[in-house]
Amino acid sequence: MTLRLYNTLTNQEEDFTPLDPTGKRVTFYSCGPTVYDYAHIGNFRSFLNADVLRRTLELVGYEVVHVMNMTDVGHMTDDDIADGAGEDKMQVAATRLLEAKKSGNLPQDASDIDPTDPYAVADFYADAFVDDARRLGLKLIHEADERPELMPRPTRYIEPMIQLVKTLIENDHAYLADDGVVYFSVQSFPAYGRLSGNSPDKIRSGEGGRVNEATQAVKKHPADFMLWKPDPSHVMKWPSPWGEGYPGWHLECSVMAMALLGAETDGVIDLHSGGEDNIFPHHECEIAQTCGATGQSHFARYWFHTRFLIVEGEKMSKSKGNFYTLRDLLAKGASPAAIRLELIKTHYRSQANFTFQGLTDSQRQIDRWSRLHDWLHKNSAAPLDEPGPLTTALPAFKAALCADLNVSGAIGTLNEAASRHDTSAQPPAATGAHTYADELRALNAMDSVLGVLDLQHQASLAQSDLDVSQIELLIARRNTARTAKDWAAADRLRDELLEMGIAIKDGPNGTTWSPVVSS
């Protein structure tokens, strides 16, 4: 089945075919997090969509080499290209950690880090990101346990960055300006603007309100962007032919993608993903740098961008109080599986609205799929006269994903099939050659892309963090009261559990419980 994907480069949906002559291997680079702070759920929507794309590629039979960087070079808070004004971001992070340490608010796992060491700060947030990403089921994280090079760190690629800058100067794509900074010359690269539509003649310098007048003057064109800035005062700095300083922030992706994925293809890779804000300037500049050095017509052949997430109908911002990290949501009792589903269920090219209602919806959805999974597992030996509904629906599920990752459509086909199984009853009598194990396989194939059932299973194991014995004691006392028909006492115990954040359900096979999510 051919995957159709929207390519930002051409502004249209295209058939996806990899560069690999055998048509099997796909090279995929994702712009990952900056590690100056905890990643928020908007970041994770982008990373999760990349994960869904990667899993879809695998479902249809490709072998994916997926790389995601973790940006640990300390950029500036007002990082306009020329000047790097403002504070060093790594310095800001360090100060934040130092203050937290003084006030005793430092997270448990950070109590022994040295906030004055920028590498330690970066490591701290990088580790936090890996933990978060693991909880949300990013497949890449598990691979990176064995192959850490799949999650490269720019600070370990400074030398090839310097090499790239040298090459660009030799090719007349870059120049050393009067302020000592090396800039890329956008006018030397006619394709500049192809990805974003912001060609040099269309760019209104300073329209975004963030450029520095003084630095614009030394550049040949206002859109020229920094490749190397000498600055001995920067927290993270390295020697270079242009003085001690730091690299331009677009450089890392070009260098690491070429080194890890494009070594045998002259720096050309199949797929590159990021958030919509990466289109310009970040990815535009990556293309210019990379192609300027390789002479190839393409850097990535397909560009995949996820739209922004808004929260409760509004742009997410700290001042509105709707800014959430994964940790914030977990603290409110949301499960990683529900968060994952909530973040992937809206088409990646639509703006998604994250809501607590949606989180509840997603959790219920997952509970139903889990119940179906358990039921199929329990009855896996039972025969079916014909291929079951999930088995029959699997091609339609794949087809939906192949239509530019129509996750909602795919979930629709799954639900339609799922509703044809009555999980509250025994499987109907049959004698055919098919079995419920086939149905289970189909469900698992679908979940290999959605990636929620394993997370849900892990979460139910992790509930042992709660005081289970206390909960079970209260439930036992309540059931004793119920047997004695002491309804008042039973209801009091139920309320008590609810106050602890535990909802209980009396089923035909006894009482079960689950944590309540609060908004």
Place this chain on the structure above:
RNA sequence: GGCCGAGUACCCAAGUGGACUAAGGGGACGGAUUGCAAAUCCGUUAUUCAUGGGUUCGAAUCCCAUCUCGGCCUCCA
């Protein structure tokens, strides 16, 4: 000012010219079940797709205009 998206039921969200008398989930309502709830199971819930025109035998889907919302135009996923 330039470029790019979006507006489908109470909410989330598919569908992008003909099997649409518009998927799926949540909610709500009715029924089964229950000490009462919750959960579960069954059923019902948009003659209509922001608005106004147009193209067409046929439009939620194409075109034009209008309104509304969002993003990018050198911090940002």
